[in-house]
Amino acid sequence: MDMVDFKEILKTKNLKATHQRLAILETMDSLGHVDIEYLYELLLDKYPTLSKATIYRNLKELIAIDIISEVKIPDMPTNYEINKIPHVHLVCKICNKIEDKIVNTKHLIDEATKEMHYKIETSNISLIGVCPKCLDKQS
Amino acid sequence: MDMVDFKEILKTKNLKATHQRLAILETMDSLGHVDIEYLYELLLDKYPTLSKATIYRNLKELIAIDIISEVKIPDMPTNYEINKIPHVHLVCKICNKIEDKIVNTKHLIDEATKEMHYKIETSNISLIGVCPKCLDKQS
DNA sequence: GTGTCTGCAAATTATTTGCACGTTG
DNA sequence: CAACGTGCAAATAATTTGCAGACAC
Numbered sequence: 631m632d633m634v635d636f637k638e639i640l641k642t643k644n645l646k647a648t649h650q651r652l653a654i655l656e657t658m659d660s661l662g663h664v665d666i667e668y669l670y671e672l673l674l675d676k677y678p679t680l681s682k683a684t685i686y687r688n689l690k691e692l693i694a695i696d697i698i699s700e701v702k703i704p705d706m707p708t709n710y711e712i713n714k715i716p717h718v719h720l721v722c723k724i725c726n727k728i729e730d731k732i733v734n735t736k737h738l739i740d741e742a743t744k745e746m747h748y749k750i751e752t753s754n755i756s757l758i759g760v761c762p763k764c765l766d767k768q769s
Numbered sequence: 770m771d772m773v774d775f776k777e778i779l780k781t782k783n784l785k786a787t788h789q790r791l792a793i794l795e796t797m798d799s800l801g802h803v804d805i806e807y808l809y810e811l812l813l814d815k816y817p818t819l820s821k822a823t824i825y826r827n828l829k830e831l832i833a834i835d836i837i838s839e840v841k842i843p844d845m846p847t848n849y850e851i852n853k854i855p856h857v858h859l860v861c862k863i864c865n866k867i868e869d870k871i872v873n874t875k876h877l878i879d880e881a882t883k884e885m886h887y888k889i890e891t892s893n894i895s896l897i898g899v900c901p902k903c904l905d906k907q908s
Numbered sequence: 909g910t911g912t913c914t915g916c917a918a919a920t921t922a923t924t925t926g927c928a929c930g931t932t933g
Numbered sequence: 934c935a936a937c938g939t940g941c942a943a944a945t946a947a948t949t950t951g952c953a954g955a956c957a958c
Contacts, residue, residue: 646912646957666947681915686948688913702841704893718881723890733881742857742872742896750898751862754843757881759889785932785937805922820940825923827938 634659634712643695650680654688658698658712663728665707701728703756716753722761724768729761773798773851782834789819793827797837797851802867804846840867842895855892861900863907868900 636655637647645651653673658664664672666685673680689710692698701709703721709728717730739750760768775794776786784790792812797803803811805824812819828849831837840848842860848867856869878889899907 747901
């Protein structure tokens with residue numbers, strides 16, 4: 631299905647496909663959203679000598695070349711995700727899970743820019759509440 | 770116009786109306802959005818002995834009692850704002866200005882939760898692009 | 909082989925905390 | 934005057950940087 635060839639992508643950006651870098655991308659791809667601490671923990675299993683400096687450096691580089699982005703949500707550590715089609719984040723404040731949902735935002739942007747004359751290029755939308763699973767547990 | 774009585778508000782929350790605390794609130798109120806560094810700089814003029822610890826502590830307390838909130842936007846330091854009617858943030862990536870715009874988000878939330886069965890409680894929306902002033906300068 | 913990347917340690921920056929003293933109500 | 938809040942310094946946490954050796958191509 632979701633066979634992204636990160637080696638190829640890195641090559642086109644003139645970055646070497648090191649094990650660490652690929653592992654970062656693959657972990658992010660499979661998890662969807664990760665924060666630095668958790669990413670580090672996970673990768674330590676596979677690369678016991680992995681340095682946090684490597685993670686910080688790589689995340690910055692990957693952001694700079696537009697392969698990943700920061701996901702900033704109030705009261706949560708910054709998360710990171712692989713760039714894909716623009717989408718909205720559904721955030722559960724009970725279990726802290728983040729899900730993606732593709733939504734048409736044209737309507738919203740039109741209304742927001744009406745009389746404001748901004749030229750909007752990207753949008754960053756998080757909807758925060760309770761996910762179905764946690765709703766069930768509550769009742 | 771916008772005569773918010775922070776002393777009153779603090780009293781109802783059992784917080785003392787110290788000069789520092791009031792100055793933080795008033796500065797935030799007049800600027801709309803500030804980050805910690807800038808807030809500290811500004812207040813130093815008026816309170817040369819002001820400690821950053823005081824700012825950190827106060828921002829946390831004011832968040833806890835729901836008077837202010839964090840505004841997190843990718844590639845920007847965390848900003849803080851006085852809580853008001855829910856709104857969208859229009860962000861200029863050239864001059865870094867943040868403006869508020871009140872927009873009806875019902876449509877968006879309905880579409881986003883369709884088949885997702887989340888119960889959304891708050892939303893956090895930033896629309897990022899170029900403001901009218903910077904658009905003018907570019908052309 | 910050569911330029912890029914990594915790990916490590918040290919440096920810097922950001923945030924939190926303890927405590928003695930000052931201020932608010 | 935009794936909390937509570939502040940400033941300062943020290944502690945902790947987060948992020949960045951310099952450098953020598955390792956790895957990708």
